[in-house]
Amino acid sequence: MATMGPAVADLDAVRGLVQAGMDVARLNFSHGDHESHVRMIKWIRQAAAEVGRSIAILQDIQGPKTRVGHFRDGSVDLPQGATVRLAATGDEGGPDLIPVDYPRLLEDVPTGARVVMADGLIEGRVTGSDGGGLTVLLERGGELLDRKGIAFPDSDLELGPVTEKDRVDLELGRQMGIDYVAASFVKRGEDISQVRELAGGSTPVIAKVELALAYQNLDSILDQADGVMVARGDLGVELPLETIPNIQADILHRTNQAGLISITATEMLESMVTALRPSRAEVTDVANAVASGTDAVMLSAETAVGRHPARVVEAMSSICVEAERYRDQQMTGADAIDFLESTMTFASATAKAATEAARNLGFRTIVAFTESGGTARLLSKYRPSADIMVFAPSGRIRRRMALFWGVTPIRFEPRASTDLMFAAAEKYLEKEGVCERGEGVVMIAGTPPNTQAKTNLVKLHVIGERLRASWRAGNRGRP
Incomplete structure (x- = not known):
């Protein structure tokens, strides 16, 4: 996740971030005006279309922050x-x-x-x-x-979850089709409900945990939010700095246990605001966040005002890839994240079965079909060692999936039956070189197709076997 700012001042710069590996663009509404944000949103959408990637846009609202006034000499x-x-x-x-x-x-x-x-x-x-x-x-x-x-870390100020500025900004976000909203300075779960309503009801809301009170009320926040951002900057002001690493690990663990999106933020590669290479400590910080189970890592000033934003994204991406590679080598089936076991559903049971099947059989790819993105989110939280290729007809859902760990969103036109869906996906995987003929994959879907049906179907499939006839009969377009 990369923050937009003055250092990303034109379409070419945005395109450079997309090509470097940015999955989510963060717009910080504490800065800039609506005109500049609208222009940036258009650039992000255009660059993503040109490069052929699904890029999510996260609107980070300012929230109710208390400030000092003015002084005679500034x-x-x-x-x-x-x-x-x-x-x-x-x-x-x-x-x-x-x-x-x-x-x-x-x-x-x-x-x-x-x-x-x-x-x-x-x-x-x-x-x-x-x-x-x-x-x-x-x-x-x-x-x-x-x-x-x-x-005032020890005090519970009577500040509402949104300001008048936030209301105006959220309305702009609704009009522009923002993919996520990050709620700043939340204190408890009920704060999320008001932000969600103003954001349009269906837009996922990420709660920024940056107050001591928010950490104390984390369980209620997890009940209401779609994800959590560990905002270490303000959290390190509210709480002793030496406690932040353990608090970060605890927040990530509990967020993953709840099956929600987790983001780690603040000063991850801060030296690269000016430097060409990160410090060893920064590399370790990013890798440790990955090892702790974060879904995403965020760049702030490094890309917003830094000297070489695309290079920072490349560095962050390479660190994450290596950290995940090592994690996959060390992980066994027993290490997979178990979440929501007390309330297992059709969808979570199917996702868990697909993950275990791919791991036990050594399959490199899990294929999923989704209307809402729910199947992809569940697969993501089980952390399979296989690549997660998710076919979805909705552009907005594909963009949201850019924030899901390990998920590659793929544009897909609806098919009349699951056999036709599987055949179309198989053709795509072969054509793009994701899988070879004779290679095994796990496919999961909900039936009946083209509805928001429960994810209730797991298929172990060998590329090239028997689905050819179905593809020929049902080919009505490209995935």
Whole structure:
């Protein structure tokens, strides 16, 4: 997943990212205007069509972030050990007064609570109040710029899940056919419902876990969201940095157990904003995220404002490929992810059976057919060692599947029967060199075809056997 920005300033640059291996384009709605976002969406769609790939677009809304106000010179120096006053005022700030755009400071932030500013650069603790504001003793000082973020990790602020800006942005996303929405600063599961409704009801919502309260309420978030992003930047401000690796592993594990999409983000290849090669520590960070079961890894400033975005995507892709190769070598059937075993369904049982059959028989390919993308998501979560080739008629569903681990989405015209579907897929696999004649594959589908029927059919098939007649009889177009 790559974040769009000033470094990706034209169609050629976008095409370069698609060719380099980008699967999902992230649009950060904390920056830019609607005109620039619409232009970028059109470039992404055009580049994907030219290259012949399904690329998902994720709209990352700004969310309800609390910020400081303005200072006389655009910034203020706050030394360690100083005492400052926080007040919900529009007045200009200075060394003794920090204006904050949250009106309920006195009601919601208790004495003893931590205050963190400027992405963790400045930290203090509330020592009291004077009726008009909070008194804060600074434990770590620094320069505070206009409109920087301010967080209260120990306090539950009364902020709704979406702002008026978010509402306007989500409406644009609906009009442009955005594939995913990432909800920022969610605190609990019910926050997801409001975002989902504003996003159009059917658009998948990814919950960004970036608040300590969100981590505490992870179970309720997993009940409502379609996926989770481990947003390590703000999470590392809210919680001690040394706890973040274990928290990341826990979030990824629980998200995978729930059968949802998992994304790891923030500073993964940060040095490549300027450097041509990642650091050894960054390579290890990406590989460890893969080993922990993340579905996707995300680039932020590296592609948005970096010097060579396509090179960063290539580096990230090569690290992931090698990490997955090693993982496949080490993994046995017992290592496969087991999720939702207590509520096994037709679809999950079929996906698990297909995964185990491919592994036990040494098949390189699993073929699936889907109307909604559900079959592909389930296969993805079982982490088969085989390639997952998913045939789907809907362009939007194919784009969404770009965020599924290990899935290759393929355009497919509906067929009247499962035999004709299998025959068409077989022809595609042979033509594209995915499989050879005589090679075994696992095919799964729902019956009856061309409906959102339960995935209830598993077929072990040898390429070239018996389906030829069905293909000749039913050939009405290319996959």
